Amino acid sequence: KAGVTQTPRYLIKTRGQQVTLSCSPISGHRSVSWYQQTPGQGLQFLFEYFSETQRNKGNFPGRFSGRQFSNSRSEMNVSTLELGDSALYLCASSRTSPYTDTQYFGPGTRLTVL
């Protein structure tokens, strides 16, 4: 079956702009998690959605938000971009929970903020 897909794969934005990233989970998976990966901080958990509801949230400012649609596809939005938001953003899906089920990761979206 098809894996987790993320679009776009690369993005270049300038400070102050906003950006929306998209994630399509594996068919049948209802949980979608988002992570930020940077050389300095490593992999950090942003949030997790299940059945269109944010179920868990990491320690990121309110500029980072997300949503999930009825087909389990998820979007992540970052407003008022800062240079420090430059990172690889990873999406992962699991059947019901990354706590009990295997998480499958997407290829990531590389965001560069100039």
Place this chain on the structure above:
Amino acid sequence: AQRVTQPEKLLSVFKGAPVELKCNYSYSGSPELFWYVQYSRQRLQLLLRHISRESIKGFTADLNKGETSFHLKKPFAQEEDSAMYYCALSGHSGGSNYKLTFGKGTLLTVNP
């Protein structure tokens, strides 16, 4: 607060040698621990989780609650084991609430 520490950023061994990637954690409750692996130009993927107690690609990891460690071991390293390895902890706070915390990763290089 939960924290995962992988003390080695880089680890280099020769093919056929034993390998141990260290992971220490800090968590007050009963953790769920994982090892993830990312091979060159591939996606991050789950290698193993402690509750399943399985051996994947010859790797095993034992949870030592006394030492709060979850080291990943393989008796005979292979060149194809060269990859970035991440230890992760999921703190279960009841119901479906959790927080997944990753270590900074260890880059393993297996030399021929």
